[in-house]
Amino acid sequence: MKRNFVLTAVLGLLVTGAAAFAMHPGGPFGIERLEAFSKLPADKQALVVSTLSAVKEENEGLRDEIKAAHDKLKEILTAEQFDAQAFKENSDKLQSLMAQGFTSFSNAIAELAPRLTQDEREILAELGPGGRHGKH
DSSP states (O other), X not given: XXXXXXXXXXXXXXXXXXXXXXXXTTXXXXXXXXHHHHTSOHHHHHHHHHHHHHHHHHTHHHHHHHHHHHHHHHHHHHSSSOOHHHHHHHHHHHHHHHHHHHHXXXXXXXXXXXXXXXXXXXXXXXXXXXXXXXXX
């Protein structure tokens, strides 16, 4: 599950463009992942980006809701009087919103993967685990 989440998160970042990767060559989403992505044929790169761009656009409002729920959670946590029930309810809401986003990206990968060869899926998998994730 963690591997799938990391893979999905990394693939989601691809839609922001290669420039974002190149700007942070030493970071967890640096040159290594850009190099892996560049191994895909141009048509498959475009397919990955277009598929995940559509999901990113679809989830635009969801990100706003996640941010608001996160801010509310912080507000509850730092209030003069801590309200455990409100904290739990808001935490559940945040978890649900994040799960919705994860599901959208997972569904996109499930639709995308059959259109890739095994070698291309292996390249796609290189974009997932690595960096700081799994190397604690």
